[in-house]
Amino acid sequence: xxxxxxxxxxxxxxxxxxxxxxxxxxxxxxxxxxxxxxxxxxxxxxxxxxxxxxxxxxxxxxxxxxxxxxxxxxxxxxxxxxxxxxxxxxxxxxxxxxxxxxxxxxxxxxxxxxxxxxxxxxxxxxxxxxxxxxxxxxxxxxxxxxxxxxxxxxxxxxxxxxxxxxxxxxxxxxxxxxxxxxxxxxxxxxxxxxxxxxxxxxxxxxxxxxxxxxxxxxxxxxxxxxxxxxxxxxxxxxxxxxxxxxxxxxxxxxxxxxxxxxxxxxxxxxxxxxxxxxxxxxxxxxxxxxxxxxxxxxxxxxxxxxxxxxxxxxxxxxxxxxxxxxxxxxxxxxx
Amino acid sequence: xxxxxxxxxxxxxxxxxxxxxxxxxxxxxxxxxxxxxxxxxxxxxxxxxxxxxxxxxxxxxxxxxxxxxxxxxxxxxxxxxxxxxxxxxxxxxxxxxxxxxxxxxxxxxxxxxxxxxxxxxxxxxxxxxxxxxxxxxxxxxxxxxxxxxxxxxxxxxxxxxxxxxxxxxxxxxxxxxxxxxxxxxxxxxxxxxxxxxxxxxxxxxxxxxxxxxxxxxxxxxxxxxxxxxxxxxxxxxxxxxxxxxxxxxxxxxxxxxxxxxxxxxxxxxxxxxxxxxxxxxxxxxxxxxxxxxxxxxxxxxxxxxxxxxxxxxxxxxxxxxxxxxxxxxxxxxxx
DNA sequence: CCACGCAGGTCAATCGTTTGATCCGGATTG
DNA sequence: CAATCCGGATCAAACGATTGACCTGCGTGG
Numbered sequence: 001x002x003x004x005x006x007x008x009x010x011x012x013x014x015x016x017x018x019x020x021x022x023x024x025x026x027x028x029x030x031x032x033x034x035x036x037x038x039x040x041x042x043x044x045x046x047x048x049x050x051x052x053x054x055x056x057x058x059x060x061x062x063x064x065x066x067x068x069x070x071x072x073x074x075x076x077x078x079x080x081x082x083x084x085x086x087x088x089x090x091x092x093x094x095x096x097x098x099x100x101x102x103x104x105x106x107x108x109x110x111x112x113x114x115x116x117x118x119x120x121x122x123x124x125x126x127x128x129x130x131x132x133x134x135x136x137x138x139x140x141x142x143x144x145x146x147x148x149x150x151x152x153x154x155x156x157x158x159x160x161x162x163x164x165x166x167x168x169x170x171x172x173x174x175x176x177x178x179x180x181x182x183x184x185x186x187x188x189x190x191x192x193x194x195x196x197x198x199x200x201x202x203x204x205x206x207x208x209x210x211x212x213x214x215x216x217x218x219x220x221x222x223x224x225x226x227x228x229x230x231x232x233x234x235x236x237x238x239x240x241x242x243x244x245x246x247x248x249x250x251x252x253x254x255x256x257x258x259x260x261x262x263x264x265x266x267x268x269x270x271x272x273x274x275x276x277x278x279x280x281x282x283x284x285x286x287x288x289x290x291x292x293x294x295x296x297x298x299x300x301x302x303x304x305x306x307x308x309x310x311x312x313x314x315x316x317x318x319x320x321x322x323x324x325x326x327x328x329x330x331x332x333x334x335x
Numbered sequence: 336x337x338x339x340x341x342x343x344x345x346x347x348x349x350x351x352x353x354x355x356x357x358x359x360x361x362x363x364x365x366x367x368x369x370x371x372x373x374x375x376x377x378x379x380x381x382x383x384x385x386x387x388x389x390x391x392x393x394x395x396x397x398x399x400x401x402x403x404x405x406x407x408x409x410x411x412x413x414x415x416x417x418x419x420x421x422x423x424x425x426x427x428x429x430x431x432x433x434x435x436x437x438x439x440x441x442x443x444x445x446x447x448x449x450x451x452x453x454x455x456x457x458x459x460x461x462x463x464x465x466x467x468x469x470x471x472x473x474x475x476x477x478x479x480x481x482x483x484x485x486x487x488x489x490x491x492x493x494x495x496x497x498x499x500x501x502x503x504x505x506x507x508x509x510x511x512x513x514x515x516x517x518x519x520x521x522x523x524x525x526x527x528x529x530x531x532x533x534x535x536x537x538x539x540x541x542x543x544x545x546x547x548x549x550x551x552x553x554x555x556x557x558x559x560x561x562x563x564x565x566x567x568x569x570x571x572x573x574x575x576x577x578x579x580x581x582x583x584x585x586x587x588x589x590x591x592x593x594x595x596x597x598x599x600x601x602x603x604x605x606x607x608x609x610x611x612x613x614x615x616x617x618x619x620x621x622x623x624x625x626x627x628x629x630x631x632x633x634x635x636x637x638x639x640x641x642x643x644x645x646x647x648x649x650x651x652x653x654x655x656x657x658x659x660x661x662x663x664x665x666x667x668x669x670x
Numbered sequence: 671c672c673a674c675g676c677a678g679g680t681c682a683a684t685c686g687t688t689t690g691a692t693c694c695g696g697a698t699t700g
Numbered sequence: 701c702a703a704t705c706c707g708g709a710t711c712a713a714a715c716g717a718t719t720g721a722c723c724t725g726c727g728t729g730g
Contacts, residue, residue: 340716342715342716342717343716343717343718344716344717354716354717354718355718355719357717358717358718358719359718359719361717362718364718364719366719366720367719388716388717389715389716389717390717391715391716391717392715392716392717392718393716393717393718394717395715395716395717395718396716396717396718396719397717397718
C-alpha cells in the first residue's frame with residue numbers, strides 16, 4: 001500500500017503504448033483518434049493499476065487549475081453560506097472545484113502565496129474591506145478576481161446585489177400596510193451595501209410621498225441594532241415601523257423593542273434584509289427581503305470563468321427578489 | 336502588464352547567478368551558504384522583477400502542497416465556523432493554508448480529483464455521513480485524512496469531542512439547581528454525537544441517583560425539536576427541565592414550550608450543547624455547554640501534519656469545556 | 671610543497687503531464 | 701505505378717522549480 005504512486009508511464013508500460021496515448025485517452029483529446037482496441041487496453045491498464053492523474057503536474061503544464069477560490073470575512077454569517085452554495089454549484093457545472101477561505105486581515109495575505117497560474121483560476125472576494133495592499137497584490141498575482149456584493153471606487157470588478165430594490169420592496173410593504181412614520185435602522189456608513197439600502201429607503205419614501213423618518217445608524221450587529229433602536233424609541237413621536245438594514249441588527253432591535261414593553265408587530269413593525277433561516281426562528285418570526293445570494297455566488301464563478309486578469313466587470317445582479325412576510329409586520333395601531 | 340510571468344530563470348539571469356542559487360535564497364536553504372553580497376543581488380533582482388515562485392511547480396517537485404483541506408456538510412451551521420477558525424489558525428502556524436469545501440453528497444466526490452500528492456497535504460472531514468464509497472476513494476488517494484467529531488466503526492482515524500462530559504456538565508447543572516425530573520431531547524440515533532450525549536445524560540442521572548427521565552429523539556433541527564418537545568410535554572407528569580442535544584433543536588423546543596403557555600425558565604429549564612452566538616439572542620438567552628470547537632479544528636490540522644496516509648488516529652479531545660449559564664435555566668417550581 | 675577541507679557556486683536530473691512535430695505503412699488517386 | 705493522404709501512434713520538448721552531485725579556488729596543516 002505504501003507503493004509509489006502510479007504514473008502515466010506505468011500505465012503506458014502496461015498497455016504497451018506511449019505515454020502520449022495514455023494522456024490522450026485520459027483527456028479524450030479530440031485532435032487524435034485512438035483505435036478502439038488500443039483505447040480499451042489503456043482503460044484496462046488504468047483500472048488495473050488504479051491510476052489517477054497527478055493534478056499538480058497537469059496544472060503545471062496546462063496552467064489551468066480547475067479550481068476557483070472564494071474568500072469571505074466570516075464563516076459564522078449565514079449570508080455567506082448561500083453565496084458559497086451558489087459558487088460551488090457553478091464551479092461544479094464547469095468541472096471545477098471551489099475552495100473557500102477566510103479573508104480576514106492577515107488571512108488572505110497568507111493565501112496570496114497559493115495564487116498564480118495553475119494553482120487557482122480565479123478569485124472571488126466577498127464583502128471584504130478595501131485593503132489597498134491586498135488589491136495591489138491581487139493585480140500582481142495575474143489572476144482574475146471579482147468582488148462580490150461590495151463596490152468600491154478603487155475597484156472596477158464587482159458584482160453586487162440590487163440593495164436599492166430590496167429596500168424599496170421592504171418599505172413598499174410597510175407603506176402598503178398603512179405605515180406613515182417609517183424609520184430606518186441603517187448599517188455602518190462605511191459599507192456600501194448600507195448606503196444603497198439607505199438610498200433605496202429614501203427613494204421609496206419619497207415616491208410614497210412620505211418624509212424620511214428618523215434614521216439611526218448601527219453596525220450590522222445585534223448590540224448595535226439594540227442601541228440604534230433605543231435612540232429611535234427615544235423620539236417623542238416614535239415610528240410605527242422600521243426598515244432594518246440586516247437581520248443581525250434586527251435581532252438586537254427586536255430585543256430592545258420588547259424591553260421597552262412594546263409589542264411586535266402590534267405596536268412596531270419590523271422588516272429586515274436577507275432571508276436567513278434564523279429569521280423564522282425569531283419571536284416573532286421576522287419579515288424579510290429575500291435576495292438572490294446563491295445566484296450571486298453562481299454569477300461570480302461564471303464571470304470568473306474565461307475572464308482575463310485585467311478585464312473589468314461591473315454588474316448589478318438582477319436576480320429574483322422577494323418579500324417574505326412573517327409575523328413581525330402588521331398594520332400600524334389605529335391610535 | 337500581460338507579459339509572461341517571471342520565473343526563477345529570469346531572476347537568475349538578472350542577478351548573474353545560477354537558478355539553483357536563486358532557489359536557495361528564496362527558500363533559505365541551510366545546506367548551502369550564500370555569500371551575503373550574492374544574496375543581496377538576488378533579492379534585488381527578485382524585487383525588481385516582482386518574482387513570485389510558481390507554487391505548482393514547487394509542489395510538483397517537492398510533493399508538498401502546503402495546503403490542507405477541510406470539508407463540512409453545511410456552511411450555514413455556525414458550529415463549523417468555529418472549527419474552520421481553529422483549523423485555519425493551525426494551518427497558518429505551519430505556514431500552510433486551509434481551504435474549505437462542502438462535503439455534501441456528490442460534492443466531495445468532485446473534490447476527490449484535486450487530491451493527490453502535491454495538491455493537498457491532508458484532509459479533514461467534519462461530521463460527514465459515512466459514505467463507504469468515499470472512504471474507499473480516500474484510501475486510494477494516498478493522502479492523510481481524519482474525521483472530525485464523528486466516529487464510525489469503519490474508520491480508525493478520528494478526533495472527537497467529549498460529548499459525554501458535555502452532557503454531564505449540563506445535567507449536573509440542572510441537578511444542582513434542584514431538578515429531579517430531567518428529560519433528554521436527543522439527536523438522531525444515527526449520529527454518534529447524539530449517542531454519546533445520551534450516554535452522558537444517562538450516566539449523570541445515574542450518578543445523581545435519579546431515574547432516567549423521558550427521552551424524545553429529534554433530528555437536530557428546530558422542527559424536530561418542536562415535535563419532540565411536544566411529546567415530552569404530553570406526559571401527564573412532565574419534566575421540569577430538559578437537556579437538549581443541540582441548539583437547533585432547542586430553538587424549536589423553546590418555541591413549543593411557549594406555545595403550550597409555559598414560561599422558560601420558571602416552569603421549564605432548558606440547556607443545550609454548543610455555545611453558539613445565536614444562543615444569546617434567543618428569548619430567553621439559552622444556557623449552553625461550550626465545547627472546544629476551535630480547538631478541534633486546530634488539533635485536526637496539527638495531527639494531519641506529518642501524518643502518513645495509513646496512520647490511524649483515535650483521540651477524544653480533552654479541551655476546556657464550560658457551562659455558560661444564561662436565562663433559560665432556573666430552579667424548578669416549588670409546587 | 672602536497673593533500674585536504676571548505677566556502678560558494680554550478681550542473682543537470684527529476685517531478686508527471688501535455689502537445690506540437692514527426693514517423694510509418696497502407697489505402698487512394700490521377 | 702508514383703505521388704499523396706491519412707489514421708494511428710511515437711518522440712521529445714516544454715512547464716518551473718528543487719536538490720544531490722560535482723566543481724573550483726583558496727587557505728591551512730603536516
